[in-house]
Structures are given as structure tokens and as C-alpha cells.
Amino acid sequence: MSIARFWRETPRRYNLGGSKCTNCGTVYFPPRSVCPQCTHHRQSIEKMVRSQLSGEGEVLSYTVVHEPAEGFEMQVPYVLALVKTPEGPVLTGQVVDVRPGEVRIGLKVRATFRKLREEGKSGVIHYGYKFSPVEETNGGLPARGPPVPAPESLERPRSAAGA
Ligand SMILES: [Zn+2]
Structure with a gap:
């Protein structure tokens, strides 16, 4: 195609x-x-x-969902938010690409199209919009910050300090 x-x-x-x-x-x-x-x-x-709609918006209110709806079992906890668009409509959708604790009222987000859910028996996959944060205060750095060093790199014995 x-x-x-x-x-x-x-x-x-x-x-x-x-x-x-x-x-x-x-x-x-x-x-x-x-x-x-x-x-x-x-x-x-x-x-x-x-x-x-432009797909832009900001979080008006949100809730962290710990009890999954059918089809969302793999995604808890997830954040469901009301997003106010500059055009006027308030949309409801999941906020992704962010830890639940980082979602706040006023967070700037943008609609993105993702897999919404999968029906268990039929395997039918539903797609729709979700919201992803628009990073604007960290100079384009990744939303989750620098990678954390692996534990073994901290515990490796120094060769100069041999017994
Ligand atoms: Zn009218």
C-alpha cells in the first residue's frame, strides 16, 4: 500500500x-x-x-489510575487527565511518556496517536490519542534526566587499591 x-x-x-x-x-x-x-x-x-484542533493543551486536572480497566492491565499506574485545548474543547486522555508523579496541573502536553487498548479475545487493537508532555523548561534534555550509572560501576574495586 x-x-x-x-x-x-x-x-x-x-x-x-x-x-x-x-x-x-x-x-x-x-x-x-x-x-x-x-x-x-x-x-x-x-x-x-x-x-x-492543534493537539496542544494543558492539564486541567488528572487522576492516577491504579485499578486498570479491561485492556489496560499492563499499564498501571497510569494518568488520566482532562486537557484544556487552546481552541476550547476539554479532552480526556491518558498522559504517557512521564512518570505519574511528574504530572501536574498546568503541564503542557501535546496529543499523540498511540495504541489505546487491545481486546483480549479478538486481538483487535484500538488506536486513539494520548497526551505526551511538551518539554519547554529543560532546554531539550530528555524528560527523565541523565541515565543513572549501573550499580556495578559504583562497586567495582579500584585496581590501585589492591590488598
Ligand atoms: Zn454556536
Whole structure:
């Protein structure tokens, strides 16, 4: 399969494609066909346009999940967060590539597409968005800091200090 064809056939859920009400400016994700804020006055009919979310956001609140949902057994503890996007919608998703203790309110994150879960019997793999921290305060160093020396390198006897 060609790359172009692959992308054409990529389901829309791989994109953060929302919708925007051009009447009041509210952005929705998942996309809506009418605007709840405007429908009372029928102002949003024919006023909804596609609106792509940037994938940027910041953690509004989060919880560390220790009891796994079915299909998440290999991933506990994991962090489930509400992420406020600059476009407006608040998304729910798992925060990955970070230790649970490092997640905080206000953490800048970016949506990334990952394997979400695998159904045990059928083996069907679900993909969707998760959030990964956007490092901006450490000058581009790896999020987890320098590697820790292996214990044996600390305990190796010095050749000059032989008995
Ligand atoms: Zn509206």
C-alpha cells in the first residue's frame, strides 16, 4: 500500500477533527452537527464548519489510575487527565511518556496517536490519542534526566587499591 493511500484510508479518529460554530465561535470535539449554545434560536443550523484542533493543551486536572480497566492491565499506574485545548474543547486522555508523579496541573502536553487498548479475545487493537508532555523548561534534555550509572560501576574495586 502506498503512503498516500495509507493516509487517505486513515480513519478520522486519528485526527483531532472537531467542528466550529461560525455563529458563536465555539469549537467542539468530537464534532457536532449543531451548536448546543445556539440551537435554541436555530442560529447554528448550516453554520457548523470543520475545525482541526492543534493537539496542544494543558492539564486541567488528572487522576492516577491504579485499578486498570479491561485492556489496560499492563499499564498501571497510569494518568488520566482532562486537557484544556487552546481552541476550547476539554479532552480526556491518558498522559504517557512521564512518570505519574511528574504530572501536574498546568503541564503542557501535546496529543499523540498511540495504541489505546487491545481486546483480549479478538486481538483487535484500538488506536486513539494520548497526551505526551511538551518539554519547554529543560532546554531539550530528555524528560527523565541523565541515565543513572549501573550499580556495578559504583562497586567495582579500584585496581590501585589492591590488598
Ligand atoms: Zn454556536
